[in-house]
Amino acid sequence: MMRRSFIKTAALAAAGTAVLGAPASAMMKEGKDAGKKKVLLVNGSPRADGNTFCALQEIEKQLKAHGLETEIYQIGNKPVRMCINCGGCRRNGGKGCVFDDDPCNEIARKLADADAVVIGTPVYYGQPNGGILAVMQRLFYSAGHLVQNKPAAAVAICRRGGATATLQTMNMMFEMMNMPLVTSQYWNIAYGAAKGEVKLDKEGMQTMRTLGNNLAWLLEKIHTGDGKSAPSREEKAEFTNFIR
Numbered sequence: 001m002m003r004r005s006f007i008k009t010a011a012l013a014a015a016g017t018a019v020l021g022a023p024a025s026a027m028m029k030e031g032k033d034a035g036k037k038k039v040l041l042v043n044g045s046p047r048a049d050g051n052t053f054c055a056l057q058e059i060e061k062q063l064k065a066h067g068l069e070t071e072i073y074q075i076g077n078k079p080v081r082m083c084i085n086c087g088g089c090r091r092n093g094g095k096g097c098v099f100d101d102d103p104c105n106e107i108a109r110k111l112a113d114a115d116a117v118v119i120g121t122p123v124y125y126g127q128p129n130g131g132i133l134a135v136m137q138r139l140f141y142s143a144g145h146l147v148q149n150k151p152a153a154a155v156a157i158c159r160r161g162g163a164t165a166t167l168q169t170m171n172m173m174f175e176m177m178n179m180p181l182v183t184s185q186y187w188n189i190a191y192g193a194a195k196g197e198v199k200l201d202k203e204g205m206q207t208m209r210t211l212g213n214n215l216a217w218l219l220e221k222i223h224t225g226d227g228k229s230a231p232s233r234e235e236k237a238e239f240t241n242f243i244r
């Protein structure tokens with residue numbers, strides 16, 4: 001889908017349509033006509049209507065205001081498998097993780113259709129919660145090709161501390177996948193403990209709105225730019241494993 005709409009956009013530009021010089025709102029409309037861009041927002045919290053959800057909703061509102069399609073996906077509170085390094089995903093011809101009974105492959109299928117991803121998590125002991133961490137490790141290992149070059153934002157929600165370490169952990173995965181990191185006017189953090197309390201964190205909510213605006217802006221730049229959907233890149237080097 002991404003490739004199809006990119007070809008359309010490139011064709012419009014080649015045909016002399018005023019894509020590059022158009023004002024921002026018109027460019028968004030052009031993108032819409034050529035097929036709306038989609039952002040997948042993954043909620044790593046087991047609490048479907050908790051603080052992480054509220055923060056993602058705040059981002060989503062901004063994305064929608066910019067004409068983007070969105071979906072918030074909850075990983076839920078059922079058991080999630082960890083990566084067992086079986087290598088099955090490398091051998092099964094792109095079928096994804098061998099464990100097909102939890103959110104990992106479902107998220108992968110949704111990512112195939114998404115142009116950007118936001119992953120939000122509550123902070124548990126200074127880290128992303130165990131469920132989303134396990135899902136992310138399997139997802140990026142088994143379906144890394146589906147996230148390559150797509151803008152990504154990590155969001156951490158906490159009561160008091162550990163959010164920056166949490167963001168660092170999540171960004172480590174994005175950074176290995178050539179994913180442009182989307183930032184805000186503060187780190188992508190908001191504070192709250194009881195369900196919904198995060199909405200009282202005015203600064204945090206503003207951070208989320210700015211993040212949404214920045215993501216919309218970046219997508220617009222990427223998809224109405226010079227027609228390239230990704231920069232050129234060298235083939236993956238030989239694995240050196242720190243032995244030389």
Ligand SMILES: Cc1cc2nc3c(=O)[nH]c(=O)nc-3n(C[C@H](O)[C@H](O)[C@H](O)COP(=O)(O)O)c2cc1C
Nearest residue numbers: 045050051052122123124125126158159160161193
């Ligand atoms: C197991 C567990 C560990 C937690 N660890 C931290 C922590 O390290 N730092 C913090 O500020 N809050 C911590 N919290 C609080 C949650 O991050 C906070 O309540 C958050 O708002 C929950 O988000 P949710 O409503 O989206 O689930 C912890 C909560 C749980 C259940």
